[in-house]
Amino acid sequence: MTRYLLSRLMGMLVVMALVAVLVFVLTRAASGDPVTVLLGDQATAEDIARVQKEYGLDKPLPVQFGYWLKELSQGNLGQSIFLQRPVTQALWERAEPTTLLALLSLCIAAAIGVPCGIVSAVFRGKFIDQLLTGFAMLGASIPSFWFGLVLMQIFAVSMGWFPVSGYGDPGATLMARIHYLVLPSTVLGVLNSALIIRFTRASMLDVLGEDYVRTARAKGLSEKVVVLKHALRNALVPIVTVLGLTVALLIGGAVVTETVFGLPGVGNLVVSAVLRRDYPVIQGALLVIAMIYVVINFLTDLLYMVVDPRVKY
Amino acid sequence: MKIPLTLKKLFRRRIVLAAGICLLVVVLVALLANVITGYDPNETAVRERLSVPTASHLMGTDELGRDLFARIAFGGRYSLTIAALTAFGAIVFGTLFGLLAGFFRRLDAPIMRVVDAMMSLPDILLAIALVAILGPSMLNVVLALVLVYSPRVARVVRASTLVVRELLFVEAARAVGVSTGRILWRHILPNLMSPILVQASFIFAYAILAEAALSFLGVGVPPEIPTWGTMVAGSQQYAHEALWIVLFPGLAIILTALSLQLLGDGVRDLLDPRLKKSL
Numbered sequence: 237m238t239r240y241l242l243s244r245l246m247g248m249l250v251v252m253a254l255v256a257v258l259v260f261v262l263t264r265a266a267s268g269d270p271v272t273v274l275l276g277d278q279a280t281a282e283d284i285a286r287v288q289k290e291y292g293l294d295k296p297l298p299v300q301f302g303y304w305l306k307e308l309s310q311g312n313l314g315q316s317i318f319l320q321r322p323v324t325q326a327l328w329e330r331a332e333p334t335t336l337l338a339l340l341s342l343c344i345a346a347a348i349g350v351p352c353g354i355v356s357a358v359f360r361g362k363f364i365d366q367l368l369t370g371f372a373m374l375g376a377s378i379p380s381f382w383f384g385l386v387l388m389q390i391f392a393v394s395m396g397w398f399p400v401s402g403y404g405d406p407g408a409t410l411m412a413r414i415h416y417l418v419l420p421s422t423v424l425g426v427l428n429s430a431l432i433i434r435f436t437r438a439s440m441l442d443v444l445g446e447d448y449v450r451t452a453r454a455k456g457l458s459e460k461v462v463v464l465k466h467a468l469r470n471a472l473v474p475i476v477t478v479l480g481l482t483v484a485l486l487i488g489g490a491v492v493t494e495t496v497f498g499l500p501g502v503g504n505l506v507v508s509a510v511l512r513r514d515y516p517v518i519q520g521a522l523l524v525i526a527m528i529y530v531v532i533n534f535l536t537d538l539l540y541m542v543v544d545p546r547v548k549y
Numbered sequence: 550m551k552i553p554l555t556l557k558k559l560f561r562r563r564i565v566l567a568a569g570i571c572l573l574v575v576v577l578v579a580l581l582a583n584v585i586t587g588y589d590p591n592e593t594a595v596r597e598r599l600s601v602p603t604a605s606h607l608m609g610t611d612e613l614g615r616d617l618f619a620r621i622a623f624g625g626r627y628s629l630t631i632a633a634l635t636a637f638g639a640i641v642f643g644t645l646f647g648l649l650a651g652f653f654r655r656l657d658a659p660i661m662r663v664v665d666a667m668m669s670l671p672d673i674l675l676a677i678a679l680v681a682i683l684g685p686s687m688l689n690v691v692l693a694l695v696l697v698y699s700p701r702v703a704r705v706v707r708a709s710t711l712v713v714r715e716l717l718f719v720e721a722a723r724a725v726g727v728s729t730g731r732i733l734w735r736h737i738l739p740n741l742m743s744p745i746l747v748q749a750s751f752i753f754a755y756a757i758l759a760e761a762a763l764s765f766l767g768v769g770v771p772p773e774i775p776t777w778g779t780m781v782a783g784s785q786q787y788a789h790e791a792l793w794i795v796l797f798p799g800l801a802i803i804l805t806a807l808s809l810q811l812l813g814d815g816v817r818d819l820l821d822p823r824l825k826k827s828l
Contacts, residue, residue, distance in 0.1 A: 254666035262678055373814075377806035379758050381765045382781055382799035385788055393789045488671025492762050506674065507766055510681040518678060526669045533669075 244537070248530050255526040256308065260301050262522075263515045304519075313520035318512050323520035327502060333403055334494070334501035336414070337421055338486045344425025345432055345482055350475065352429070353436020357444060358463055368433060375430025380489055384423045384496035391419060401498035420497045424489050428482050435478035439471040446470070472543045480536030484529045558819055565815035568808040575805050579625030588616035590623040590775055602793060611784050611794045621801050624775040629805070631691055631776070632756035636749050638695035643702020644745060648733055650703065651710025661707065664700040672697050672755070673762055680768045690769050694759055698752045705744050713740045743820035750813030754806040761802050777802050 288294045292303055307314060313323035356368040392400040398419050404412050443449065444467050452466045453459075491503030498504075502521060509517035560566040578585065593615055602609040602617075609617050650660040667675065679693035713719065714737065722732050757777075763769030764778030772779050777798040784794040 250662055251665045251669060254662055255669060258663075258666055259678075262682055373810055374803070374807060377754065377758070377803050377810060379761050379765075379778075379781075379799060379802050381762060382795065382802065385781070385785055385795050386792075386799070389788050389792055389795075484671060488673045491671070491673055491677065492766065495766055507677065507768070510677055510768055513681070518681070522670060522674065522678060525671065525674060526666075529669045529671070 244534060248534060251530055252527060256305065256523060257301075259519050259522045259526075260304060263519050264297055264300070308523075313523070314516035316509075316514055316517045318509075318514045319517070323516050326505060326517060327520060327524060330500060330502045330505045332501075333413075333417070333499045334487075334490050334503060337417055337424070337490055337494070337499065337501060338483065340414070340417055340421035341424035341428065341486050341489075342479070342483060344421055345428040345486075346479060348426065348429035349432025350436050353433045353475075354440055354463065354468065356433065356437040357440035360441060365437075369437070372430040372433040372437075375427050375433075378427055380423055380427055381492050381496050383427060384420065384493055387419050387423060388497070401496075403499050416497075416499070420493045420499060423496075424486055424493055428485055428489065431485070432475070432478055432482060436471070436475050439474040440467060443467045443471045470544075473540055476539050476543050477536060480532050480539075483532050487525055487528065555819070559815050562815060562818075565811060568811035568815070571804055572808040572812065575625060575801070575808070576629065578622050579629055582619070582622035582626060586616065586619035586622050588619040590615060590620045609791065609793045609797075611780075611787070611791075617794060617797055620775045620780060621777065621798055624777050624780055624798070625801065625805075627687065627770065627774055627776040628757060628760060628778070628802075631687060631694075631760045631770070632753050634691045635694040635698065635756035635760075636753040638691065639698035639702050639752050640745060640749050642695060642699040643748070644706050644738075644741070646699070647703040647706025648710055648737065648741075651707040652714055652733060652737065657707075660703070664703050667696075667700045668704070673759060676759055676763055677766065677768050680763060685768060685771055687770050687774065690760055690763060693763075694756050697759070698755065702745070702748050702752070705748055706741055709741045709744050710737060713737050716740075743816070746820070747813050747817045750809050750816065754809035754813070757802055757806050757809070 285294070292300060295303070304314070311324070313327070315321070316323050316326050319326050352368050352371075356365045359365045388400060392398045399416050403416050444463075449462060449467055452462045457466070490501060491506060493499075494501040494503040495507055502525070505517065506521045508514075509521065560569060582590075611617055611620065646660050646664070650657045650664075670678075676693045676697045679696055680689055683689035683692060719732060719736055722736050727736070760769060760776060761778030761781065764772075764776055765782040767782065770776050770779055772783055780798040781795055784791075788795045
C-alpha cells in the first residue's frame with residue numbers, strides 16, 4: 237500500500253515536471269511579444285527594454301525557466317502582465333464560478349448518466365435502450381457552445397426564466413449566483429452525461445452476465461434488489477473511473493461554456509490571457525489545471541478501494 | 550474482393566448505413582458547393598439580411614444577407630478539410646510514437662510520460678494555447694489539433710502493439726532473420742489497422758467539434774474564412790432575431806460528427822465482435 241502510494245506520487249511528480257517544461261516551452265515559443273502588446277506601437281526601445289527587464293524577459297530561456305521553477309516551488313506563479321496582480325490571486329478570484337459550474341455539471345451528468353445507463357443495460361436491445369444509446373451518441377456530437385446558445389435563446393431570451401449571461405453582483409447570495417449557473421451547468425451536464433451512460437451501460441452489461449447475478453435471481457430476489465444491490469455494487473469501479481474522467485472533461489468544457497455565458501471563471505481568464513498573450517497567466521492556469529487533473533486521477537484510483545473492498549494496492 | 554464484402558457487412562446495420570449515407574451527402578454538398586448553390590458564399594445583400602428560410606434562400610440569410618446554405622456548403626469544405634487533415638496527421642504521429650513505445654521497451658517510459666503529460670491538459674485548453682502560440686490560421690489549427698490528438702492515438706497503438714509484439718509470428722519472423730523495421734512495418738502495423746481505423750473516425754469527429762469550438766472562441770480559423778465554427782461565432786449576436794443563422798451551422802456540425810461516430814462504432818463492432826455487446 238505505502239509502496240504503491242509512493243510510486244504513484246513519484247509518477248505524478250514526473251508528469252507534473254514534464255507538464256511544467258511543456259507549458260514553459262509552449263508559452264515561450266509564442267511569436268507575439270507581450271511587451272509590445274502592453275506598451276503599444278508608440279513605445280520606445282528603452283521602454284521596452286525596461287519592461288522586459290522588470291519581468292525578466294531579457295534573460296536566456298533556461299535562466300527564465302530556472303527562475304520560474306524556483307518561484308513555483310514557493311507557490312508563486314508569477315505576476316500577470318495585464319491584470320496588475322499575482323497569477324495565483326487572479327486564479328483564486330476566478331475559481332468560484334468554475335468550481336461551482338464543474339460541481340453542478342458533474343451532479344447533473346451523473347444524475348442523468350448513471351440511471352440511464354442502468355436502464356439501458358437492463359432493457360438491452362429494447363426500444364428504451366436504443367433511445368438512450370442514441371442519445372448518448374448524440375450528446376457526444378453536439379458542440380457545447382451551440383447547445384449553450386440555443387438554450388440561452390429559448391430559456392433566457394425568449395422565456396426569461398434565467399439571466400442571459402454574467403454572474404450577478406459580487407455581493408449576491410449563493411442562490412442568486414447559482415441561478416446564473418443553471419443554464420451553463422445544464423449544457424455541460426447534459427452533454428457530458430453521454431459518456432457516463434455508455435460506460436455505465438457497458439459495465440452493467442458485463443456484471444449482469446455473471447454467475448452470482450443468476451444465483452441472486454435463482455434464489456428469488458426481486459429484480460430491483462438484483463440490479464441495484466448485486467449488480468450495481470460490482471459495476472461501480474468503471475463508473476467511478478468515468479466520473480473522474482468527466483471532471484477533467486468538465487474543466488475543459490468550462491472554457492467554452494464560460495465564454496458563451498460570460499461567466500467570470502478560470503476558462504474565461506485563460507481565453508482572454510491567450511488573446512492578450514499574458515504568458516504568466518496562461519502558464520499558471522495550464523499548470524494548475526493539469527495538477528487538478530493529475531490529482532483527480534489519483535483520487536479516483538484511491539476511491540476504487542472504497543467502492544470495491546477487493547481492490548488492494 | 551475482400552473489401553466489398555467487408556463493406557457489405559459494415560452496412561448491414563441500418564443505422565451504420567444511414568450514417569454512411571449522411572456523411573456521403575455532407576461530403577458531396579461540400580465538394581459540389583459551387584454547382585448546387587446559386588450564391589457566392591461571401592456576396593452580401595444587405596436588403597435581404599436576416600431573411601427567413603424561403604424557396605430562394607433554403608436556409609435563410611445571415612446578418613449581411615449572405616445565403617446561409619451556400620455558406621454552409623462552402624464552409625463544409627474548410628471544416629471537413631481541417632478535420633480530415635487533423636485525423637490523418639494524428640494517426641501518422643500517434644502510430645509512429647505508439648509503435649516505438651510499444652515495441653522498444655527502452656522508449657516506452659519516456660514516450661508515455663510525455664503522452665501522459667500532454668493528456669493531463671484538457672483537449673480544448675491545450676489546443677487554445679497551441680493556436681495562440683502558432684497564430685490563428687487554418688494550417689496552425691490543424692497543427693495544434695494534430696498535437697492534441699496524437700497522444701490519444703499513441704496510447705491506443707502502444708496498447709495494441711504490446712499484445713501483437715508477443716505473438717508467435719513476430720517471433721517466427723525474427724527467427725528467420727527479418728529486420729526490425731520490416732517486422733514493424735509488415736508484421737505488426739497491419740495487425741493494428743482496426744484500432745487505428747476506429748481512432749481515425751473518432752478523431753475526425755472530435756476535430757470537427759474542436760475546430761468549431763476554437764473558431765467560436767476567436768482563437769481558431771480567421772473569421773473571414775467561413776467554417777461552421779466561424780459562422781456560429783460571427784452570427785451569435787443576431788441569434789435573438791434569427792435563430793436559424795446559429796441553428797443550421799450547428800446542425801451541420803452535429804450531423805457530421807454523429808455520422809462519423811456511428812461509422813466508427815460500426816467499424817469497431819465489425820472488427821472486434823467481442824466489444825459488440827458492451828460499448
